Amino acid sequence: AADNTTVNATNSTSDYSHINLGGSDVTKYVANVNPSFTLNAALRKNNDNTNANAQAVAAGSLTGSVTANVGGVTATANLVNGNHGAANVKVTAVQGGTVVYDGTDADHVVSNFNAVVAGQKYSVVVNKVGFNFGANNAGKEVTLALPKNVDVKFSAAESGWTVGNDGKTLKGKLDNNGTVNNIQLTETVTAFDASNTNAVVFYNIATGQQVKSGNTMVLADYNGQLNVNSILQAINSNFTAFQRITTPNNSEQNGSENQNKFDTPKVVTTVDEIKDQLEKAGIKVNAADNFTAPHSFTVTVKATSNVNGKSAELPVTFTVANVAEPTVASQTKTIMHNAYYYKEDGTTRANNDKAKRYESVTVAMSTKKIGDKNFYEVIKDGKATGMYINADNIDGTERTLKHNAYVYKTSKKRANKVVLKKGDKVVTYGGTYTFKNGKQYYKINNNTEKTYVKASNF
Known part of the structure; x- marks a missing residue:
């Protein structure tokens, strides 16, 4: 579109x-x-x-x-x-x-x-x-x-x-x-009555409860398709809009019989408007208003009052019972550096949990660029979670040595006799660690061994 x-x-x-x-x-x-x-x-x-x-x-x-x-x-x-x-x-x-x-x-x-x-x-x-x-x-x-x-x-x-x-x-x-x-x-x-300030609200017909969003279940046909008109019918069958109409002169009836009346504003959202919503969500609708049904999707309808022109919108999420829920392709990775979970902006913490180093995590098959960093989205039970881990904590970052360097186990002990040469490319994982000597070190090597190189050598 x-x-x-x-x-x-x-x-x-x-x-x-x-x-x-x-x-x-x-x-x-x-x-x-x-x-x-x-x-x-x-x-x-x-x-x-x-x-x-x-x-x-x-x-x-x-x-x-x-x-x-x-x-x-x-x-x-x-x-x-x-x-x-x-x-x-x-x-x-x-x-x-x-x-x-x-x-x-x-x-x-x-x-x-x-x-x-x-x-x-x-x-x-x-x-x-x-x-x-x-x-x-x-x-x-x-x-x-x-x-x-x-x-x-x-x-x-x-x-x-x-x-x-x-x-x-x-x-x-x-x-x-x-x-x-x-x-x-x-x-x-x-003609609207500007003195009537009552709002339009939606109710679930089955429960009688006021709702600000709705959920309903439908079935696709044998070709796995739905029709936009049936979507509107399903909404009107499950939800209705109400508006209180104040009696003339005074809504307070001084102890007399309550004469408040109610109107049922109609849903004014058209088939074409729903088609447009589906198209924007990546769901193609053909000339006959049919579309291949995903497992779930959401459309928003609006009801408008003929009394005062006020409107209310209701987002309704449809679950198509006979269409399987898709699973997201994923892979298992090892976290090489303690990491936080972030929301999609890459800066806001998703929760207070921390992904600990050397633990396994299930993530998407490829990274997503957020700002100037790459992130993996966490996958759980085949579903995207909306939580992200900085890929540097998993795949690391390739850096070039500016000086010859030893590989350390602690601030005083070397991990081995290897001497890394100036110009060598080395993959480091996550941010630096501060050792007891006050110096900064990067974790290297994709393993659980204590192998660190001074950050000043890069």
């Missing part, structure tokens, strides 16, 4: 809604378009924000953006409340047709955000959205796609472009500059 790069859209005063995706090869990818609008209701007296007849004490507001992604390149254009005056947007109440905002005529802008009522639905029409795919894509066929789980559609386009029957796709040929303009998007949104 291509690198996921974020591009900051440059909005001009004449074309504030243009999104620049230059450099993407549109023949290889579908351009995913994701409008995101937040309509906050007016605040009304006594927090009676769902009552259209209650007096408004603060106007509502609309913010939003349109994000597009193609081939791993992402660009966002902020379309509302930008730096260019009136936005070419119209907001209308679905029921009754009250116009909340109309910026289609910059000289006669209608702004009536006091009329926005919490919990009611509104149609947001965004005009003159454009995409610039770069001159390298001039004249190419493009498919723009909207998320299926959001109430949004392409409602108008330039001549020669075709809107799909469900309004979710738009197909056509880019102009000589690699651009398409004058696209109209229509999204239906629910």
Whole structure:
């Protein structure tokens, strides 16, 4: 998959809604378009924000953006409340047709955000959205796609472009500059109640317990494959989101019957978003949304409230019961110098344990460069542990003698009659030891014998 790069859209005063995706090869990818609008209701007296007849004490507001992604390149254009005056947007109440905002005529802008009522639905029409795919894509066929789980559609386009029957796709040929303009998007949104500050939380359906992460087990098919849609179904079968809805005026009912109500915000994470998560984890997903199942993997889903727009995320780890857990290739090594276990940064101690010299340790088949040092990852029961040992304590470091040197057993006694010559290459293990005479010595020779050479000879 291509690198996921974020591009900051440059909005001009004449074309504030243009999104620049230059450099993407549109023949290889579908351009995913994701409008995101937040309509906050007016605040009304006594927090009676769902009552259209209650007096408004603060106007509502609309913010939003349109994000597009193609081939791993992402660009966002902020379309509302930008730096260019009136936005070419119209907001209308679905029921009754009250116009909340109309910026289609910059000289006669209608702004009536006091009329926005919490919990009611509104149609947001965004005009003159454009995409610039770069001159390298001039004249190419493009498919723009909207998320299926959001109430949004392409409602108008330039001549020669075709809107799909469900309004979710738009197909056509880019102009000589690699651009398409004058696209109209229509999204239906629910006005949020800004006075409701209750959070969204996830619960395990089976246990009834609140959870911040989840685990579930699934089975791959006879080909060892899973489908992304089944992943979403498994999550919705095992976990649900809840949000407390405070009763109007006062959440304290003064001893009366508790009238608190609860909402169940839906998971808004799409199949395409889960596919993207799997791809980033190195799991390839085919055109039919199938993938070869590893023994375990994790996806994160999000549930968003229609009451106040708050969201919660839940990482769910899947275990595929009929796929064997992979084992990490390993080897047994002898630790030649006392060593500490480190975390993946190579500097933070993983624990207080020490790997003692001459003990055996099971490690990965090759070292990993962390900073300017090489480390072995410790393997236990066929699994990587995330703990690392400096390879110098196992394999040693080759050094060149600057002087002739004796091999010592202690600070006073030689280990043997060998004289190492200037220029010889000798492997030393770990850091130096300080002997009773105050001098520094390196351990040499890959054995358990006491064989040391003065560090000053290197």
